[in-house]
Amino acid sequence: MFASLHGSGNLRALAFEFSPVVEQTAPDTVTLDASGLEHLFGQEIAVAVMRRAGQSDIKASLALAANPDAAIYAARGFAGVSVVPQGDEAKFLAPLPVKLLGPSPELQETLERWGIRRFHDLAALPPLGIAERLGPEGLHLRRLARGEVERNLVALPEPLDFADELDLDYPLELLEPLAFILARLLGGLATRLATRGLATDELGLRLQLENGFVHERTLRLPVPSLDQRAFLKLLQLDLAAHPPPAPVLEVRLQARPVKPRAAQSGLFVPLAPEPVKLELTLARIQAMVGEERVGSPELLDTHRPGAFHMTAFGRGTAKTDRRPHDRVRLSLRVFRPPRAARVAIASGQPSFVAAEGVRGRVLELAGPWRTSGDWWTTDPWERDEWDIALSDGALYRIYCAPPGWFVEGSYD
């Protein structure tokens, strides 16, 4: 059995909801193989299709027939739902105008001259006479008018939409039961992806909440994967960090299909964490210390002291071939924020420093190193820096900048 939809709207998507074999017959017509749908819907296939069309705001006429062309012409010729009885196609299609068959202009003119205007007029003509006068095209049109043409559909490739949704019977308030639902949806998606030899690097979660709002989260992975357990744990950690503000009524999970990563490890490749496992580890640490506190530091292109920002680890930019220096460098341990200090000045130089955890006479010092920058912007800076050795045995970097003195850190 075949069904044909003729009208406006996303007919193709509607057809794919009911059958994997769909033909785009014309821009306003799609035909689908409806064989077997009776096992799902009984005798109410047309009702199910039209109900779904109504939900999707699609305005179309529907016809069911034993062959595709009979369904197509019935859908184009009759409004609403038509069911063409098997064996009586010619009788059912009889009142339709011949123009629906789309004859060539010359043939159309000939048929007009003969007074052939309806399907039943053409169907009643003798085949031998049509073959002699109108050729193969005429014969084909006669068979179409009688609903006798049998052919296979030119099937469209099925769209790769990997999404599953679940309407809940009652609102979910806790994340733990939600995890069971997510596991089920993930299992289905992973299986569908695996059967097509695909993986995913992005999961989109959409939760319809009881208060009418929608809670959406997107999870991105550095490499494509099909690890359901890792996905589930990542979603759990993400929802724990960003919980929905109201009970959940509906869950929709969507996976972006991508080709799986094909990589071969070498014997001499340096050690590196497994990407999905690393993502899971980072998610766990982020849940503990905060998202913005985990990553790789990236220095900013400025002279402003200590200017850097955090970037996502492992998704960094191009590799830099940085080699360690021949000489060991003295490192600074930075106080964040800088500690406000009271500094005694003698002969224009610091002689005593007191701050939180720092107190002592200045034994040796170097400075001041006067720096400034960004004076052409709204956020200028300037400071006088000193390196000092205090009587507590430690080396510090202090600076004087509006509004006072600060200890920036200790050399270590």
Add this chain to the structure above:
Amino acid sequence: MGAAALQKQFETVLCLRVRPAPERVRTGIPELDAGTALGAGGLPRGCLTEIFGSASSGRTSLLVSALAAATAREEVCALVDAEDMFDPVSAAAAGVSLERLLWVRCGHHAEHALKAADLLVHGGGFGLVALDLGDTPLETARRISLASWFRLRRAVENTPTVLVAVARQSNAKTCASLVLECACDRVTWSGGTPLLRGMRVRVARRKPVREITACFHAAALE
């Protein structure tokens, strides 16, 4: 059953197995890598190494040098920073490839730092994992139970990861395979124009027991 038969049957269970010597990796400090201060030339993989010393003792310079050497070997490193005191600018100047460094800023939570280090070591794949408790208050550091250190030690065993803990005092005790004490030997200043030239750091091996000392010079940024 004769003694010989018993010996044969239980030999594998009763005899003490000698663990193979761990692989060593360079710290990037020739004085330490070439000498015997660290054992046989570097930090051991699959072991917990503890570096301790007071403020301005050179322990951070030693750690950053080891990070620079590890990232130069194209290994991925992690720094768990309990007190959020790491300075990316001086680390980059010391040769650390920052894009290979995972920096976990624990915001004054030593407990979070321990958990993060544990997760990273268990996750695997890191060449060097550093736990920086260098400015954690002494009382807090002392309260870290030996069980936590033992857990870290067991986690890193049989892995190619170098686990380094930096603190003011030695906390890991028996759980550390190598314990190094850093102390400032001398701070060098330039003669005429006052300028901090660097610091001479004395590194003493406290464990294994035989005490060996080495010195290196950490130069200030120019």
